[in-house]
Amino acid sequence: MPQIITTTVFTIDELSDAAREKARSWYREEGLFDEWYDYIYDDFQTICRIVGITLRTSPIRLYGGGTRDKPHIWFRGFWSQGDGACYEGQYSHTRGAAKALRAHAPKDTELHSIVDALQDAQRRNIWQLHATFRRIGLYSHANSMEIAVERDSPTWQPIADGTDDTTVEALRNLAHWLYRQLRDAYEAETSDCAVDEALAVNEYTFTKDGKRFG
16 A cells, blocks of 8 residues: 655755765765866867867767767866876967967966977977877876877978977876866865755755755
8 A cells, every 4th residue: 555755855054064964975976967077178178279289089979969079088086096187189380379378368377388388399390390199098197198299390300309208298287287177176066165055056955864855
């Protein structure tokens, strides 16, 4: 015979401190949508275009039909050994990259240093350097990027001393930069204040001990 069971539920503001922490943990593990990092990916793609990086992409199917290009960007985080971010694509000189990047991110001196290093390496090679990079292995950090630097010289001039290493280091530093943006955004999205606000706005309810209801 069917039974009716009545359960008292609570909003995040009505829970005890211990139950509130349990509710927050549920949201951090299950309730946070993947889209939290989309704007960082979008900005990273813009930065890549400015610097002269063409990201590798793969088509993915959309629910409503059709496809879109997904960039080859990966990350894993945020507080374990091996965490990081990486990307795949190719790099070549883009005129005015340093000026354009400073216009896009005027206060980000770390990005300025990266593009300056790339531009200096290009200048020493008469703007003939290009690089290709791909992810190797199962990890997603800067050192999981295999980077090959070459020089397109019509007279077979070798790469200027040390500039291949400079280019590799700058491309890896860009991966480190991306990871820090993702980490900082995640910490902001999962702070107690942000989680409590999300739980309240979405009208999530919980049992007395903080277990998600419904």
